[in-house]
Amino acid sequence: MAKATLKNIFSKKNNTAELVKDMVAHLDANIRIEDENGKVLFSFGEAVYGYEFPVVLEDEIIGTVKDNKNEGGFIVEFLVVLLQKEQERKKLGSEVLNLYQEINLIFNFSDKLAQTIDATAIAEIALEEAIHVIESDYGVVALWDEENRVMKVEASRGDLFFDQQKINEELTLLRKIVLSGQSEIISDISLLKETGIILPEVQSVIFSALRVKHRIMGAIILASNQVDKYTAGSLKLLTTLALQSSSAIESSLLYERNIREAREREEAMRRIFEATEKFVPHQFLKSLGHEVITEVKLGDQVEKIVTVLFTDIRNYTSLSEQMTPEETFAFICLFNERMGPIIRENHGFINQYLGDSIMAIFPVNASDALQAAVAMQGEVGELNKVLEENNKAAIQIGIGMHTGPLIMGITGDFDRMDACTISDTVNTASRVESLTKHYKASILLSEASLNQIENKADFHLRNLGLVQLKGKHHSINVHECFSCDGQEQLNNKLNTLSIFNEGVTHYLGNAFEKANEAFKKVTEIDPDDRTARFFYNFSQQILDSGAHENKVGIVEMNEK
């Protein structure tokens, strides 16, 4: 702090010079006042002096009063009073300025903190500021991680004055300090030194807890190589900085926790969506123009031309009679598990499981459905191998499909909704599937499906003529796909294909005798062709009934 000088009190804004002048006039003496360098600050009368009086302030000569009447003592006394007053003013002023600087510092500190949301960055700012205002050689901001029960050094300056390893050891003195929640100057650091956690050069340590209410978060610790470096003022400043940092760190930790929780919620939502997708296929939602199930609302619907495919386990009823309900369930699960992926691989999705039956939808084209059907029959062959190995009866499935318009939508009421399909296409597809039993065919498809297949050459197909489905007025043309038959049967069917086709043509032309002959020929060459046998028997029945003159070549279905 600057000391008051004679120059100060003679400066223009004080009227010291005038007062001294008045005084001297009363004394009627020659007077000269000089500063410590002999510079004249005031003079009166002739420059003739005989006496000298030193001006002493706080044991220091700061000037001289010269006069010719030995009266200078009064003037010195007067000046000293003024000097003391000036000194007091300066002291007060400097204290106020110091306080103001602290306010300014804290103001700026809050400003900086307000711009930061990361705990480590806050620790850095706090430490930088602390070391700047409380001159120190070392500094550490340590945070206590309650969850993992470890001390974490968030920021440090200078070579770490602590032995890092010892910090983490259970119950060191340092941890006790940090977790004490106190703010102190450690005057006797021999205690710390004995524990070996502090460098030998360190002479002074000051620390302040970082805490919010009663929760201790950590501490800011500063250290210096100088003895008795820290004062009560340092402690006050450090405590203020620590207080502000604590709230900032607390906010940042809360923020981090919020972010983490938000992520966890997001993850949970994702898992829910994943789970719901297993019940309502994503393709179904996508068809409705939605990405996630939460967007779905009652009455959502879309109409599309799709291929509907049905599978059915032929001898399911007798099969299930031989099994307990648990075994039946396990068996159906095993079956569905093998079929589902094939449907998805061919761009279809399962709309519904109906007991032993699967209803799948292929929104792109019928070719996908037919390819899936062939692969499913192949998979049944694989499944049968496993069943036979376990001495269980082999199964057979029939697959039927039809292509046509379909409305997919969400129906139900506000509290119970479900994805549903409404369409005659579904009924027809189901009926086509039923036909497989009568024709003894593995895969049947309607003409509508066939028309949508561009790569017909990739499949082995034969026309089975017209059929009037139960409950339908119009007859439809059905085709058999035998690509999935065993090699021997496949070859036989290919060999007899032209005769078979002849038979169907005659049959459609009501030439039942010729048709009967053709199918007879096919069954003679290939006795295993059960479809040809069906047609042979059917035409024979018509011929036997003698009603063939009036009959048309349409197979009527009276059962489902």
Added chain:
Amino acid sequence: MEQKLLIVDDEAHIRMLLEQTLEDLEDEGVEFFSAQNGEEALEIIQAENPQLVFLDVMMPKMNGMEVCRRVKKELKLDKVFIVLLTAKGQELDRQKGQEVGADLYMTKPFDPEMILNKAKEVLGL
């Protein structure tokens, strides 16, 4: 030429703080003046012609902006270096400060070190 400095603020403690901050300059022979409102400031500027003025913006009886405008634009005393001081959080448009001809714009609470350095720089000390 004798160097002069004027501190203008309606708050006594701010005047005192600025004086205290700039105390070192007094020892170097700079003469200090102070005013507590705009009108007084204008009078002193005209009478003493200081080289440097620290001028608070928010003041009764003519605010700092107006004082600055009159000094720079009407009296054309463009050799006076004017530092406008305003409270943080109520920063006025910097452009407005420039329009009235202020040489510098600082916020309160001010950084004493910065103020002293600036004053020394302007006065060439």
